[in-house]
Amino acid sequence: MKRLKSTALAALLLAAAAAHAADPNLGRNLAATCANCHGTDGKAVPGSGLDALAGESKEKLLQKLADFKSGDKPASIMHQISRGYTDEQLRLIAEYFAAQK
Template sequence: MKKLTFLFMAMMGTASIASAQTATPDPLTVRSWAASCSNCHGTNGRAEPGNESLAGANKDDIVKKMLDFKAGRKPATIMHQLAKGYSDAQIVAIAGYFAAQKK
């Protein structure tokens, strides 16, 4: 009986972790993920001349570029390394954040 209870609890823990990873992230969490982009892409995605602005950009375009960096399909100096630090769901959330910003 103890083994069955342990197995059930382990399965429930795994299910709750999986659901937490697929849940919509808190907007402040997404904003903090996006803040790491500010060194190159500016505060809220409004970059200084010479860097790509992300504010108001198309969400799908940002996601595609990030996934291409992550997979090594798009050449980069640093973005391929940074993109690997995010899950695909985080990339989608960050892209949505920048797409919602005013240019």
């Protein structure tokens, strides 16, 4: 019975991982949470004092997110928000914004 539970759990985890990886809109969906501050699709309102994310390089965005997550870059809220995402999710967010024009 214990082996059956372990096998079932492993199957569920694999299915969840496959469903997660199969979502072609995951980056967009994750990035949507940034719209309140950084504007729709990362196009911040000019003069708002917030960074526009659309069109920035993926590498630059990932570095900023990593600096927020580690606490190396001070912020009012981004250090808290960035810690709520995995490195893979942050990569997807950065790729999405880098692709926006």
